Amino acid sequence: MGSKYTERYTAESKGDAIALVGSTGRTVAEVAREVGVSPESLRGWYKQAKTDRGEGRPGELSTAEREELKRLRRLAAEQAKTIEVLRKAAVFFAKESDR
Template sequence: MRAQRKQCQVGSKYTKRYSEECKRDAVELVRSSDQTVTEVARDLGVSAESLRGWVKKARTAQDTGPLPGAARAADGRDEELKRLRKRTAEQVKTIENEKSDSLLREEERPVSTVCRSSTRRMRTTPSR
């Protein structure tokens, strides 16, 4: 097994770094064998904690990996969400414009018109 360890190790013998291929192979060996992580690590000549970390990282990547077609579905949802937010913003702007237009119409009426309408109401009501 020493020959395999030398091939996997990248860098000097003092800084133990392992290639991605070596890590994948070690993780696959842990998954496919009936040996414990510690036993596989001892056979490969790597730290048991390093191998546990590689297995955990591989499991996390496998669990959270994108499903086929999930990226396209997410893109579709993102596009629809963007479109709906834009539409909502336009509708809010339209409503605000309508409100301000109606307020302007009331404010633009001359005072005499307002006074005339109130005096007409007063004239048409029967006096007691």
């Protein structure tokens, strides 16, 4: 249930649109109008595709690197929760053993 402005596009349809920009010499806005996506979306897809091919600016993350970063952030959050539970348990049991 996304907004009425959000559609999901397949990897194939994104790839086709990106290829049209790269191979035809037409602008992102022209291709976006032709394929029925927003120019901002296509511009982002095109920029990410260039980065994934190693043609991005220094420091830009590839799709694989972005996915790995998200995975590691989730893992770090889970570990932080586990550490907090263990810390609270240690405090509880320390108090219990003092009785």
